[in-house]
Amino acid sequence: MSIDEAKLIIPGTNVLRRAGATLVSDTADQAQKTEAYDTLNKWRALHSYPIDVFQKNIRSKCNQLKFRDSTVAQRLKRMPSIISKLERNPTMNLARMQDIGGVRVILSGIADVRRLHEELVGRSNRFNHVPILPCHDYINNPKSDGYRSIHQVFTYKSRDHSGLDGLKIELQIRTALQHxxxxxxxxxxxxxxxxxxxxxxxxxxxxxxxxxxxxxxxxxxxxxxxxxxxxxxxxxxxxxxxxxxxxxxxxxxxxxxISAKHIESTSNSRHAYHLLMLKQEENGWKVNVIPFTKAQEGLAQIMYATMEQAAKKEHDVDVVLVSAGDIKAIKKAYPNYFLDTNQxxxxxxxxxxxxxx
Structure with missing residues (x-):
């Protein structure tokens, strides 16, 4: 999808509110749910360009700060996660959901986490996007289940593609231990x-x-x-x-x-996006990694939506589209898709x- 096309199809707040309500409605028929799902999928796809730009800026900032170790990854929120969130919060307007597009940064320790966050939201920062303050500091105030991380939402702002201004991107900053x-x-x-x-x-x-x-x-x-x-x-x-x-x-x-022999992939350094599908089979779990070049972003989006639809009826399949680099970087950023809990x-x-x- 080109950016010019995206400008023309950004749905209004009321359209998104109705789509969200329909997706969790007990009375909506299948045709209405299909239309609402399509609206949600297009809305989610609009976040692709902003999070791509955003994560490149974050990578540049991490390099500038000379962190000893850093991993930056991006993802579009999974459809089941979006719908589950709407079900848990029936009054939520889909337009106000702030984590459709997400970027995750994993750093060595607490000091690096604090430093990066301050660099991005401090008064002297030159980061183009506008932070929504205060952030959710789940390190100083862990969630009741033990979850810890910093969640900082930004409002996307661009000189070149102002039609996408206002979209929200959530940045998660956490330590390797928290990850x-x-x-x-x-x-x-x-x-x-x-x-x-x-x-x-x-x-x-x-x-x-x-x-x-x-x-x-x-x-x-x-x-x-x-x-x-x-x-x-x-x-x-x-x-x-x-x-x-x-x-x-x-x-x-x-x-x-999952051992290396159960990972199916033909990925190499040319690939910008990877579709991960975790699936349970008779002899255990397998993860399929389908790579896409930057030019194939539209195809990746279509396959992501299609595979999610197919997986809706299966409890032993999980799908996500990510961008984090090569297979090594993907395993580091999304070890849960490789069921890797060694650390x-x-x-x-x-x-x-x-x-x-």
């Missing part, structure tokens, strides 16, 4: 066949993840979840280990991990050794 925890949440969700990050899944698993988040917060010297703030590190570690031993969580995580397990075992030996 390993989020990956474990996603992977355990696959094992449990439940969206743990949306509050589903077994109580024991959710408790274990909250405890592990607290141990990681302690390691990084940041506030822990409120209801564990008066508990000692040793008590937190002991309860987490008791749950892990009883449920054999590490064994399950290692069992589902999480290593960090938890280290915490057990530190506090329980």
């Amino acid at each position: 390993s925890w989020a990956t474990a949440v996603e992977t355990l969700g696959v094992i449990e066949n439940a969206s743990i990050k949306s509050g589903f899944g077994s109580e024991d698993i959710r408790r274990f993840l909250k405890l592990s988040s607290a141990l990681f917060s302690i390691k990084e010297g940041t506030p822990i979840v409120e209801d564990l703030s008066e508990v000692t590190p040793k008590e937190i570690a002991q309860e987490a280990k008791d749950i892990e031993v009883r449920l054999q969580i590490f064994t399950k995580l290692k069992w589902v991990q 999480f397990i290593k960090e938890m075992q280290s915490a057990f050794k530190k506090y329980l030996s």
